[in-house]
Amino acid sequence: MTARPSTILATSPITRVRLALVRLPLHAPISDAKVLTGRQQPLTEISFLFAEIGTEDGHEGMGFGYSKRAGGPGLYAHAKEIAPALLGEDANDIGRLWDKLVWAGASVGRSGLATQAIAALDIALWDLKAKRAGLPLAKLLGAHRDAVRCYNTSGGYLSMPIEEVVENAQKSLTNGIGGIKLKVGQPDVTADLKRVESVREQLGDTVPLMVDANQQWDRPTAQRVGRVLERFDLVWIEEPLDAYDAEGHAALAATLDTPIATGEMLTSVAEHRRLIEARSADFLQPDAPRVGGITPFLRIAALADDRSLSMAPHFAMEIHLHLAAAYPRTTWVEHFEWLEPLFNERLEIRDGHMLVPDRPGLGLTLSGQATAWTSDHTEIGSPRQ
Structure with a gap:
């Protein structure tokens, strides 16, 4: 018996990437041993790089990376440079896209900030894939x-x-x-x-x-x-x-x-x-x-x-x-x-x-407070409809 062709689109071209730098303040400064030995200052806030990726078929995925103390603006700046490489690509091809992104910034390395900036994009792609499948990640x-x-x-x-x-x-x-x-x-x-x-x-x-x-x-x-x-x-x-x-x-x-x-x-x-x-x-x-x-x-x-x-x-x-x-x-x-x-x-x-939540993907949506704590953002590709 010949299988009937599927009516579900196999590809999912990426049309939009939104990046945001969010600064989350802690209720009180906290210290671990690195502070008591004089190597760091108490932690007062955490910087987050959020990525939202949208596709031609209307699906969206969300991911994030973070930095404690220094580094948040650097993650955001690097992500802005490499994220355009995702436009037009099939969102399903996550492994290949990770390689493409790491090579886009390879002159600054394949670890540290260079790969941490990729994390928010990669996690957003996995969130999107799970949502398309209707499954928790x-x-x-x-x-x-x-x-x-x-x-x-x-x-x-x-x-x-x-x-x-x-x-x-x-x-x-x-x-x-x-x-x-x-x-x-x-x-x-x-x-x-x-x-x-x-x-x-x-x-x-x-x-x-x-x-x-x-x-x-x-x-x-x-x-x-x-x-x-x-x-x-x-x-x-x-x-x-x-x-x-x-x-x-x-x-x-x-x-x-x-x-x-x-x-x-x-x-x-x-x-x-x-x-x-x-x-x-x-x-x-x-x-x-x-x-x-x-x-x-x-x-x-x-x-x-x-x-x-x-x-x-x-x-x-x-x-x-x-x-x-x-x-x-x-x-x-x-x-x-x-x-x-x-x-x-x-x-x-x-x-x-x-x-484990039963919601599709990571099972998360950004709050209004996250928007209020956003210090910078950029849209790459088509604006959200």
Whole structure:
């Protein structure tokens, strides 16, 4: 029997790209170990690059990238230069279009800002493809689960007194969040240990607890503190060393009982491959906006799966929930409520898990507040009808 030809258009030419630079202010300045060691200033706002891509058949996709402290205007400027290369292209050909965009800016590299500027466009293309299919992005990618274990980070910063950290943790657990992450890495290691001990005593032994040193220990300190932290039964120790010290992280992963987590600061597949091949992490923490979008993230996930690694994508839960749900092995997703004012929708949390929404694509629409926080925007191609 001969199959009847489909009446659905196979191609979806891109006719419009809209870019916007949005500055999200935080309610209060926050500090991690990088601030306490004098390497950075407290974080007061986050810059976002939003991309909306429209096609000839009337479909639209939305994606975003971000930068903490410096870099937001640079992402926006680079995206404006390369985005015209998408006009007239078939939006379905996401892999080829990612290559086209990276080559359009290849003289400034294939990692860092050059690829982070591509992320918003790439994520918008995946959002669009899932919407055309009428599927949540996780389902389009091939979900392994409908909910992902989640832990809170935003309540455990070093700028908060320990009493506030404990209160935030208890509130998160009451609201259904499944784990708590604390910032450590202070110049005074004993202060870190007292902080972890206090939270563990208050929350009990059964609550999943993680710590994050934000790259502020050297190798001897990380080994010494890591041994002491064993008694707290942590889910992982995150970024104990410089993000690019693959060998140092590998030594910790080989000698400590507590798992090692790292990867969030890396901005390419190649950098993650080095971590994976060195066996530097038990939990890999890629960040889709930082590595250039969902397309390179999926390449990293395939490498991680091949080595049987667990995964805990960094930040941007609105994107990473879908990607974690499509990863076949153990996953966690990081809860930050910071981005919620940018969107009309909210993610649901229940029984320690974040639920994959049943809305098509990422399941997000931009709020009026996002428009109010827009500092610059540009339209490329045909205006929206």
